Amino acid sequence: MKIQEQVDQYLQNATEKDQEVLEFVLEGLLNKQNQINRSYLGGLLHxxxxxxxxxxxxxxxxxxxxxxxxxxxxxxxxxxxxxxxxxxxxxxxxxxxxxxxxxxxxxxxxxxxxxxxxxxxxxxxxxxxxxxxxxxxxxxxxxxxxxxxxxxxxxxxxxxxxxx
The missing domain is CATH 3.10.129.10 (Hotdog Thioesterase)
Structure with a gap:
């Protein structure tokens, strides 16, 4: 399954809290990608x-x-x-x-x-x-x-x- 399909499937039944968690995780991955954090773990933990x-x-x-x-x-x-x-x-x-x-x-x-x-x-x-x-x-x-x-x-x- 492609990433976009997984995200769409997740969001279909997502509560507001589920959406907040997904946004937090994505922000963490972007923190690593944008070199705000040196590791994925550091990024995911913000x-x-x-x-x-x-x-x-x-x-x-x-x-x-x-x-x-x-x-x-x-x-x-x-x-x-x-x-x-x-x-x-x-x-x-x-x-x-x-x-x-x-x-x-x-x-x-x-x-x-x-x-x-x-x-x-x-x-x-x-x-x-x-x-x-x-x-x-x-x-x-x-x-x-x-x-x-x-x-x-x-x-x-x-x-x-x-x-x-």
Whole structure:
């Protein structure tokens, strides 16, 4: 089935909420295509972020949209984990020279509150930077400032793979 046919079929019985979700997904794909986000996942999550070079911290925010919520209408724990992993991993890569990268080797998450509100923000910092491993801490907050999750993660330092 062609993409236009799938969209038309979806829209035939779509509720207003269904239409909002489709629009959100399409905007996310356009974010990647227009290089607003570097990855499809970042685009789909509508992530915004910034690196604080002075404090060596990284901050990533995503809207708490219907697409990331579970059946209880709170942010899915897997999305919260993805936000933590993405923010801490991006921070690890930011502090490395350009010929190196970092990949997650271990992550531990404590969920301490429901992911509700308009947005979720992860603040990531470095606990340890060695020659082979970087250890980070991440905290996800809702827009009222309450903690949703706390995490620590280890990232293995590897040579950066370049595309041919």
């Amino acid at each position: 992530e915004t972020s910034y690196f604080n070079e002075e404090e060596l911290t990284f901050h990533m925010t995503i809207p708490n949209s219907s697409i990331i919520q579970n059946a209880l209408n709170i942010a899915h724990g897997g999305i919260t984990a993805t936000l933590l992993d993405s923010a801490m991993g991006t921070l690890a890569i930011h502090v490395l020279p350009s010929h190196l990268a970092a990949v997650t080797t271990e992550i531990k998450i404590n969920y301490v509150g429901p992911g509700i509100g308009e947005k979720l923000t992860c603040d990531a910092s470095i606990i340890h930077k060695g020659s082979k491993i970087i250890v980070c801490e991440g905290k996800v907050y809702r827009d009222d400032g309450k903690l949703v999750a706390h995490s620590t993660a280890s990232f293995f330092i590897i040579p950066r793979v370049t595309k041919d």
